[in-house]
Amino acid sequence: MLVFAGEMIFSLPFHITRFFRPIFLDVLDISNTELGDIFAVYGVVAMLSYFPGGFIADKFSARHLMSLSLFATALGGLYLYTLPNAAGLHWLFAYWGLTSILLFWAAMIKMTRVIAGQHSQGKAFGILDGGRGLVASLVAMLAVGLLSVGVLDKSVTVASGDTVSTADNLQMIIMLYTATTTLAAIVILLIPQRFVAQQSAQQQTAYSPSTDLSGFKPKSQSVFRDPVIWLQATVVITAYCGYKALDNYGVFAVDVLNMTAAESAELTGYLSFLRPISAIGAGVIADRLRASHAILVLFATLLTTFLLLSLINSPYHFKITAITGLAITSIAVFALRGVYFALLEESKINTGQTGKAVGIISAVGYTPDIFFAPITGRLLDANPGITGFQHYFIFIAIMSMLGLLASYLIVKCMSNKKQHE
Template sequence: MQDLGRESSAIRRSIEIITLVIAGETVFFLPFVLPRVFRPTLLEVFQLTNFELGIAFSVYGVIAMLAYFPGGPLADRFAARKLMAFALLATSLGGLMLMSIPSFTVVKVLYGFWGVTTILLFWAPLIRATRAWGGAKLPGRAFGILDGGRGLVAAGIGSGAVALFSFFMPDEVQSATPDQRSKAFQQVILMFSGITFFAAVLVWVALGRQSDRGDDSRDEITHDTTLPPKGVRGVLRMPTVWLQAIVVVCAYVGYKGLDDVSLYAHEVLDFNEVQSARVGTLSMWIRPFAAVAAGLLADRFGVARMTMLSLLIFGIGSAVIASGGFRPGMNTFFFATLISTSAAVFALRGLYFAMMEDGRVPLGDTGTAVGIVSGVGYTPDVFMGPLMGFLLDRWPGELGHQFFFAVLTLAAIIGLAASMSFWRMAHRRQQVGI
């Protein structure tokens, strides 16, 4: 009977993490994966400039920044299953509006709406449920699987979307009429909306009522119960939380910077629309392997150490692109740089929330800490879109891309300094047993 119970528990835990992985990525398909993979096409179909698209991202970022703080305590109080399922359903309905190819004003409203659905109702419950799943002994594995799995979902669906888009486009992509391009792109939007709706149903059915409370009682992975909740004021006074927030800011600048790779390939290396979209999906395929590997290595060598290494590689790769050394035909060098830089950025996504264990954040304050760290850490949603648009529109061609990747290099340097401070602080606490 005990063996059957363990087997049942293992199956339930597997279903839980798979569901969190699928939901955790599909909720961002419409606002982020769509423009990342199809940025040149999106700009043309919606008749937007890079700066205007950046403004839409900024609207999302402002709403999200305001939503992170109340969203954290909300996740500590209400059922994750209900919050996440409703958020996914609402997000998918927004996709149906986007499918009508609305005006720029409506696009901005949609991005503000998605800021509420994906952040206020979804983000903190996702992180809290993942931390509870991993426990104190396997934080790296939990968040590595989450982000690596999310990357696998994004890459698989992204590749499918590119194939769908290619199917509805003429054989000679460059000869496509505006109407053909628009109809093909609408099919991609519909696909993303349908998958997001499916994820809402999956969360409601697969997580079940037991997951609403979290399963923190497992003896083999239980959190340190000697850490009582500190409350909002107590968490605000924790220096490790603020250092973690700085790391997230810098890592997220790198993540947002990957939005430029498909356009870079199109404008600098002369790739066509389908080829540049494939470049975007290649970057996404790196994510599952990088995040999972970083999580597993972090549980062995330390989260802070792996974070520092990832920031160093991210900085070097960004500096190489900023140097302007690529020309059409230099594909091998370009792809090697893209793969290493993307691996470092996606490794960071599998690491930076695992830092909570080393930072000694009580489990009961997870939602609050997520709200604070995310509210600060995801501010690039506010400024990176307009900044990217301004640089690319102000200095068309390669020079604008060089300036943009110089910004990424600076972010990597700042993040590396913050992660080193976090490591020293966590190391001292371990030595004195705090």
């Protein structure tokens, strides 16, 4: 239930433009640049929503917050169905930046932590992220299936040159995602509240440090002053840069590896199915070896592989090597996304402070939604082809190095805390 809801909340803002971008751009008559600006609006509103959302998640029922958020996001789908102009899309994505984050994100992370218990954090967060990836693929396949079996006719055009049936296709896809988002709003309410409340009470008792017994104010201060929280935020921001780097793998396949558009889509499709395997596998390993150690190894893998990719000066003649590098970095990125929130339990963050901690970490960690595309877009446009991608991979390698440093410091902090216990 949580996995399904956790992916459907982002289906309307992201899935349609990810899986059906050519239709989306054509019907709504916008360019990639305009779409990038629209996403930047979403990113700014989302960033401003993470932190207050954390406080809200610590005060109200997680499942009720998530259900309300899903219903509100689905309402935006009804507006998208009217095929608004660019100005309307800016307002819509700003609205989604609020509805998909403020009442949902911290509540989802907190509920996952609570349901998982003390000893299955890595597995739980791995299942959450890996399962979300699988849900995204399955719903997209359902939408593609509707197109491929001819449920939506593509042959009718009008004098203006617009494809009427293409607009109909997009509206059908929008309604599919609106319906599944609404279904998720209902499904999330079926999670037993009594079980969640009992688990939360048990963890609150088990992990409530002595410094938190004096009242609310010291609790809040302990979250802000804990250096591990800010190191975790650094881990998320660098890992999220790696995740967003995957968006350009299809372009790399076409522009550098000389693949066709169909071959590129096939490659990125295969890589996407690595997400559930990688995230769940990393979660199981993290529960045995500690999440902090697993993250350290994953960043080291990313740094090494991105540096090697940046050194290949003729990927066309090293096609298998390049594709292998793309696969390795995809596995490492998906694995990181599956375990980095398991650090909350390992660092002994009080369960009652989970929302605030997630708010801080996410407000910093997901800022690549604002800056990543403008930076990497300029790197690629300044030197089209292999040179641009060499600079691109070096930039991601630098971010991976920062993540490696942050994860190393987290391991050191954890060791120091253990020695003083």
